[in-house]
Amino acid sequence: MADRQEKIEGMLDMVQAWKSDGSIEGVYCFNPGEKVLRPLFACGVSAGFPSPADDYIERQLDLNELLIRNPPATFFVRVTGDSMTGAGINHDDLLVVDRSLEPASGRIIIAVLNGELTVKRFVLGDGICRLLAENPDYPPQEITADTTFEVWGVVTSVIHSL
Amino acid sequence: MNTQKFFALVDCNNFYVSCERLFRPELNNRPVLVLSNNDGCVIARSNEVKALGVKMGTPYFKVRGLAQRHGVKVFSSNYSLYGDLSHRVMDVLQQLEPEVEIYSIDEAFLMLPGSRFVDLASHCHTIRERVRQCVGIPVSLGVAPTRTLAKVANQFAKKDPACAGVCCLETPDAIDHLLVQTGVGDVWGIGNRSVEKLRRRGIVNGLQLKQADDDWIRRQLTVSGLRTVMELRGVSCIEIDDSRAQKRTLVCSRSFGRPVKDLPDLREALSSYVSRVAEKLRAQRSLASSLHVFLLTNRFRTDLPQYSRTLTLHLPEPGSSTPHLLRPALKGLEQLFKTGYLYQKVGVMLTGLVPAGQRQLSLFTANASSDTELMTAMDQINRRWGRDTLCYGGTGRAKTWAGRQSFCSPAYTTRWEDLPQVGAGSEKCQENVLPDGIIEGS
Structure with missing residues (x-):
């Protein structure tokens, strides 16, 4: 857990040192105005010696651009449990x-x-709405008239730290 | 073709409560209330809490018993969450409409030319549904030819279930029909003193106000009262003041979490507030000419000795850098401070604000540019990495005087460690499904 957070937060560690209670206030999940830019090199990766093509940086890639299509409607959530492995x-x-x-x-x-x-x-078929887990240990759930059910949002990506 | 222009007031329903419910869906249809800074008084109520008769602004200690008996979920105000969700609501509105005027954290006016719509009401229902879907915050829309009437319409959009969240006033009859049912005190811009004056003349509802005599209104309620009356007649004449963005005075002050009696604590608190207000001042590119420091005891504690004083200091020249304001403020505090009192609040107000470009240099001005650069760097760092990443040592680290926030929810959308949790495996992981909440007394 600590390892993973260290990776995600990267540079934030420096800030954390500034705050005695260890909290970081006002760091946004994403902010389209302040892009995190990673250079894309037009050449292949060569381990060993500097490539002569390093001067040909094409453009910079923004992960927000890849992961977030509609910023005001996009939220990040954390998964708890193993039913979707x-x-x-x-x-x-x-x-x-x-x-x-x-x-x-x-x-x-x-x-x-x-x-x-x-x-x-979420699976619709034969007039029945079902919620399926992706783990044989968990049975599918059928949505009936008695279930309080509402779609909160659609998952577009999963970010998994190694 | 309808060439009339309409104003739509979009207002988030019980905004702070709706924000708290977004990530805690089990709180839907349950009583929820939100307390002001410092957990002082009630500033947002769910409909269930309104039904219990809890009024806006009631001190928390007066409703604590009632809240416990009815299982009311109590939250401290979580402004990082409300601010983020407010931005999202405004962003969605801006995606849908070209002319959006943000009026407050939970209200915005949209300008809708009548010619663009065959069916104005159904367009408004679309806007309402889109905001609900994208951000999860329920909103109500009041639509009318003027902003004042749009406010009236919005009250009905919320109150009357038949409206389903949208109330359009497109005809004079529809307008008058609602104005008869609207008390003058519920008309935007009519304050308590005006209500009393109007009542004495027999004017109690919005329609009577609309039909009132112009000269009398101008004499009794001044020209701004007359503008309100004109707006009720369908003549748009109130502009949202652009100068709201650039304020003419700035204040920063908060009640302490506990009574404070020592000067070092007061110095720390005042330093924090000065830093904050100086940052706001620089953000709007202004300089302050005067600085007022105030210090007071809790006026509700009539059993304790009372003290309340303000000191005004004129700065040798207008400025906006934190040390430029901090030095005189702390000197002022030392003059105000008297031992033997339990203080509840210290604060700072800046007045005589002038645009940063128009500074009159005095003959003996030192070169201030290095200060400006330092402040710019500091503000940038604090914007990027979060408030108080870089601050003056005098503002203190422990902040033992800071306000209470006993029931604060996580900053779900603005901190990595506070992200909402979703269950994957309903049986096994139930106890981890939602972040711990605090129901007081449980």
């Missing part, structure tokens, strides 16, 4: 959730199920 979503992963998307059948969604936020695969 089959979909490549593991405990403690970070999910990018876009609320502006319509939940098509087959998509992975964040649902409000009986008052709780939960991540499931």
Whole structure:
């Protein structure tokens, strides 16, 4: 956990040292105005000696651009549990959730199920709406008239630290 | 074709409560209230709490018993969460409409030319639904030919379930129909003193105010009262003051979490407030000419000796750098301070603000540019890495005087370690599904 956070926060560690209580205030999840830019090199990676093509930097890539299509509707959430491992979503992963998307059948969604936020695969078929886990240990759930169910958002990416 | 221009007031329903509920869906349909800075009094109520008869601004200690009996979920105000969600609501509105005028943290006016819409109401329902979907915050829209009438319409959009969150006033009849049901005190811009004057003349509802005599209104309620009346008649004449963005006075002051009696604590608190207010001053590119320091005891504690004084200091020349303001402020505090009192609040106000470009240099001015560069660097660092990353040592580290925030929710959208958790595995992981909340008394 500590390792992973260190990676995500990278440079933030320096700031953390400044604050006695260890908290960081006002660091935004993402801010389209302040892009985190990584250079893309037009040449292949060569380990050993500097490439003569280093001077030909094409443009800079912004991870926000890749992961976030609609900033005001995009939220990050943290996964707790192992019911979605089959979909490549593991405990403690970070999910990018876009609320502006319509939940098509087959998509992975964040649902409000009986008052709780939960991540499931959403499947519509034969007039039945079902929420599937991606782990044989967890049975599928059918949405009936008695279930308090609401789509909170559609998951677009999973960020998994190694 | 309808050539009339309409104003739509978009207002977030019980905004702070809606923000708290977004990541705690189990709180939907349950009573929730939010307390002011320092957990002083009630500043936001869910409909369930309103139904319990809790009024806006009630001190918390007066409703604590009631809140416990009815299982009311109590939150301290979490401005990083509310600010972020407010930006998102405004961003979505700006995606949908070209002319958006942000009026407060939870209100915005949209300018809607009537010619663009066959059905204004259905367009407004679309806006409402889009904000709900994208940000998860419910909003209400009041639409009318003027801003004042849009405010009236918005009150009905919220109150009347038949409106389903949208109330459009497109015809004179529809306007008058609502104005009859609106008390003059509920009209935007009519304050308590005006209500009393109007009542004595027999004017109690919005329609009567609309039909009032111009000369009398101008004499009794001044020209701004007359503008309000004109707005009720459908003549748009109130502009949202652009100078709101560039304020003419700036204040920073907060109540202490506990009574403070020593000068060092007061110095720390005042230094913090001066730093904050100086940052605001620089953000709006102004310089301050005067500085006022005030110090007071808790006026509700009538059993304790009372003290309340303000000191005004004219700066030798207008400035905005933190040390330029800090030095005189701390000197002022030392003059104000008397031992033997339990202080509740210290604060600073800046007045005589002038644009930074128009400074009159005095004959003996030292070169201030190095100070300016230092301040620019400091503000940039604090904007990038979060407030108080870089601060003056005098503002203190422990801040034992700082206000209470006993029931604060996580900064779900602005801190990595506070991200909302979603369950993957409902049986196994139930206890981890949601971040711990605090229901007082449980």
